Amino acid sequence: MITLTPLKQFKYPVYAECITPDVFQGKDIAEIANLPVNEGNQVKNLSDLFKIEEDNAATPTITINGDASEVRRIGIGMKNGEIIINGNVGMHLGEKMVGGKITVNGNAGQWVGGGMKNGLIEIHGDAGDYLGSHYRGVSEGMKHGVIVVDGNVGSDSGCYLRGGVIKIKGNAGPFLGYHMSDGTINVEKNAGPRLGANMIGGKIVVGGLAEDMMPTFTIDTSKPKVKIDDTQSAQGPFYVFLGDLAEDGKGKLFISKANNPKLKFYEKYL
Amino acid sequence: MTVIKSVTCPICGCLCDDIEVTVENNEVVKMKNGCAVCEGKFLGYKGEHRTKKPLIRKDGKLVPVTMKEAVHAAAEVLANANYPILYGWSSTSSEAQRVGVELAEEIGGVLDNTAVVCHGPSILGVQEVGIPTATLGQIRHRADLIIYWGCDPWSAHPRHLERYTNFTEGRFEKSEWTSYMTKLKAHAGNRKLASAMRIEDSKAKPKPQACYVGGSPPELSKGGRKLIVVDVRKSMTAEMADFFIQVEPNKDYEVLQALRALVKDKELDVDSVGGVPVEYLQDLADALVNCEFGVIFFGMGLTQTAGKFRNIEVAIQLVRDLNSKTKFMIMPMRGHYNVTGANVVSSWQSGYPYGVDFSLGYPRYNPGETTCMDVLLRDELDASLVIAADPGANFPKNAVQNMVKHPLIVIDPHMNATAMLGDIVFPAAFVGIEVDGTAYRMDSVPIPLHKVVDPPAGVLSDEEILKKILEEVKIIKAKNAKVA
Numbered sequence: 045m046i047t048l049t050p051l052k053q054f055k056y057p058v059y060a061e062c063i064t065p066d067v068f069q070g071k072d073i074a075e076i077a078n079l080p081v082n083e084g085n086q087v088k089n090l091s092d093l094f095k096i097e098e099d100n101a102a103t104p105t106i107t108i109n110g111d112a113s114e115v116r117r118i119g120i121g122m123k124n125g126e127i128i129i130n131g132n133v134g135m136h137l138g139e140k141m142v143g144g145k146i147t148v149n150g151n152a153g154q155w156v157g158g159g160m161k162n163g164l165i166e167i168h169g170d171a172g173d174y175l176g177s178h179y180r181g182v183s184e185g186m187k188h189g190v191i192v193v194d195g196n197v198g199s200d201s202g203c204y205l206r207g208g209v210i211k212i213k214g215n216a217g218p219f220l221g222y223h224m225s226d227g228t229i230n231v232e233k234n235a236g237p238r239l240g241a242n243m244i245g246g247k248i249v250v251g252g253l254a255e256d257m258m259p260t261f262t263i264d265t266s267k268p269k270v271k272i273d274d275t276q277s278a279q280g281p282f283y284v285f286l287g288d289l290a291e292d293g294k295g296k297l298f299i300s301k302a303n304n305p306k307l308k309f310y311e312k313y314l
Numbered sequence: 315m316t317v318i319k320s321v322t323c324p325i326c327g328c329l330c331d332d333i334e335v336t337v338e339n340n341e342v343v344k345m346k347n348g349c350a351v352c353e354g355k356f357l358g359y360k361g362e363h364r365t366k367k368p369l370i371r372k373d374g375k376l377v378p379v380t381m382k383e384a385v386h387a388a389a390e391v392l393a394n395a396n397y398p399i400l401y402g403w404s405s406t407s408s409e410a411q412r413v414g415v416e417l418a419e420e421i422g423g424v425l426d427n428t429a430v431v432c433h434g435p436s437i438l439g440v441q442e443v444g445i446p447t448a449t450l451g452q453i454r455h456r457a458d459l460i461i462y463w464g465c466d467p468w469s470a471h472p473r474h475l476e477r478y479t480n481f482t483e484g485r486f487e488k489s490e491w492t493s494y495m496t497k498l499k500a501h502a503g504n505r506k507l508a509s510a511m512r513i514e515d516s517k518a519k520p521k522p523q524a525c526y527v528g529g530s531p532p533e534l535s536k537g538g539r540k541l542i543v544v545d546v547r548k549s550m551t552a553e554m555a556d557f558f559i560q561v562e563p564n565k566d567y568e569v570l571q572a573l574r575a576l577v578k579d580k581e582l583d584v585d586s587v588g589g590v591p592v593e594y595l596q597d598l599a600d601a602l603v604n605c606e607f608g609v610i611f612f613g614m615g616l617t618q619t620a621g622k623f624r625n626i627e628v629a630i631q632l633v634r635d636l637n638s639k640t641k642f643m644i645m646p647m648r649g650h651y652n653v654t655g656a657n658v659v660s661s662w663q664s665g666y667p668y669g670v671d672f673s674l675g676y677p678r679y680n681p682g683e684t685t686c687m688d689v690l691l692r693d694e695l696d697a698s699l700v701i702a703a704d705p706g707a708n709f710p711k712n713a714v715q716n717m718v719k720h721p722l723i724v725i726d727p728h729m730n731a732t733a734m735l736g737d738i739v740f741p742a743a744f745v746g747i748e749v750d751g752t753a754y755r756m757d758s759v760p761i762p763l764h765k766v767v768d769p770p771a772g773v774l775s776d777e778e779i780l781k782k783i784l785e786e787v788k789i790i791k792a793k794n795a796k797v798a
């Protein structure tokens with residue numbers, strides 16, 4: 045197991061694509077120390093920026109202790125093993141990750157699990173915008189796997205979601221699940237405006253207030269509860285909306301009845 | 315006294331190229347064809363705020379220095395910076411922008427233009443779904459339905475209607491100027507009548523454009539070119555529109571998406587969207603579908619309100635849907651005269667239109683991460699170069715505070731707010747008045763800019779200043795490499 049401790053508070057963006065268990069595996073500590081990272085426009089060695097320690101446990105685990113909020117692309121494309129970050133972490137955590145587990149005991153920046161293919165990311169804090177989303181110009185967001193966020197998430201989370209589950213225990217920003225075609229998003233608290241805009245499939249469950257309903261969703265039915273995944277279901281009752289009509293979409297929104305009295309007028313269509 | 319014809323106006327994205335300038339003793343003395351803004355610039359550019367000497371901040375004060383000294387100082391800062399930003403580029407020539415890209419690559423900096431605070435979201439929207447567009451010439455001759463959404467050309471692009479849309483005489487579509495004047499006169503007559511009869515002005519009455527519930531409003535079934543304005547307030551352009559729709563602030567996305575559903579003949583569960591009754595949206599949708607060649611022009615009312623690039627994305631998707639029923643185009647109302655050029659040059663040189671980060675040795679682009687506003691707000695920079703823009707006057711306070719913490723190099727003809735905060739200030743010649751160049755109109759058509767007078771002695775163009783800095787940077791970097 046490798047432990048990394050930042051040697052300073054980073055000012056410039058640090059691109060540390062090498063911090064994944066797959067790259068570290070089979071390397072001794074000297075080799076790891078020589079891995080290249082970018083700080084601003086300078087190329088440095090990992091050991092210039094982090095104190096690197098090794099213990100004897102054979103698990104392919106990387107622990108980062110300290111503030112890594114300027115460190116980007118940690119766990120990019122990782123296939124197995126585990127990364128634990130005790131502190132905040134920067135953008136593109138677990139970008140296009142294929143397997144393994146990432147735990148953040150702090151907050152994470154934007155694009156957590158961007159284009160993620162599988163694996164598990166747990167954030168015991170808040171996450172920025174574009175959680176589990178696509179990258180610009182690409183129409184594929186997260187495909188499989190699970191992301192759990194204990195706090196709030198920013199805007200455009202779960203954009204172009206193709207599968208997998210995103211569980212948000214706090215609030216979500218605007219455009220949650222934009223253009224998603226499959227998969228599940230569960231927000232336990234409130235969801236921002238333009239919820240599920242352009243959605244063509246999949247489901248979003250909102251346990252709190254849905255700030256605004258897109259006019260292009262039509263009410264379908266109401267349900268007492270809904271399944272999130274094999275281990276969890278959410279208690280309703282829920283209004284079930286279908287949409288987005290503008291995309292001829294078949295996406296489903298489950299919106300808590302109790303917390304959204306202003307949606308009562310839809311009941312006349314039931 | 316010489317009269318120079320077909321001069322291009324270097325102010326807004328319309329790039330009107332029919333201006334006549336009369337020059338006497340190296341001074342512009344008379345103007346023809348330009349709008350008030352154009353005359354203001356050509357006749358008043360030699361204001362008291364003009365800088366003519368390079369300046370460097372010493373002991374807190376900007377003092378004049380030689381060009382060589384200023385170039386060396388600027389190059390030292392840039393060559394040794396770890397994460398510099400190079401911002402501005404919209405009010406200069408594409409020739410200067412091209413040198414800018416090379417400089418950014420050489421120093422491994424973040425190159426960004428003013429699109430980041432105006433039409434950057436439009437570009438993001440286009441990258442998500444593509445864009446069906448045309449040149450302004452096509453629109454002038456053929457468009458029979460013009461929509462201005464979230465923009466007010468009568469105030470911001472004063473000759474847009476006159477040169478490219480409703481008030482121009484196209485080959486297949488006639489000008490609506492006379493009918494507008496008749497309407498205006500009738501309106502003035504009505505107002506006089508009303509005041510003569512001591513009736514409160516039309517304020518209390520329903521607005522004409524919002525009173526035709528069911529059936530199509532007569533304005534939308536009239537012949538000739540139609541003008542529709544969608545905005546959050548009744549702007550000057552809205553005053554002359556055939557149909558005006560007032561949307562609640564930050565609700566454009568919902569309205570556009572609802573229009574998409576209506577164009578696809580879907581039923582909505584709601585009665586109104588963004589404060590607009592669905593009946594009016596239905597009328598609007600019918601007008602969109604029934605035109606022969608429609609075009610949506612959009613401004614910052616769409617790009618910089620809630621939803622940002624998603625607003626543009628949905629507007630383009632609406633246009634895409636409409637193209638299955640008729641012919642429809644969409645175009646951003648670009649502001650600065652060569653902001654389109656900044657995007658074009660950056661794309662052609664680096665592959666990306668704005669927010670290009672060269673720090674890893676190759677260009678990367680991810681707005682939100684590599685855009686200068688975000689870099690400034692996160693305070694990741696250690697030097698900046700600002701050219702042909704004035705972020706000191708219009709960026710958020712925190713961003714400016716972070717900018718002035720580090721060395722700031724400014725290239726501008728004027729002592730603007732940013733120059734006053736700067737550490738190294740270069741005076742530049744006015745592109746399009748004192749130097750030639752190329753600029754890209756809002757429809758991405760390149761138009762030549764003309765020099766009509768000479769710049770003050772010793773004042774160089776942006777391109778020349780940048781080239782000098784670039785050369786010096788290369789020398790310093792070669793020296794540093796030798797030492798290492």
Ligand code: SF4
Binds near residue numbers: 324348349
């Ligand atoms: S409309 Fe714009 S380009 Fe045309 S003259 Fe006026 S300011 Fe110049």
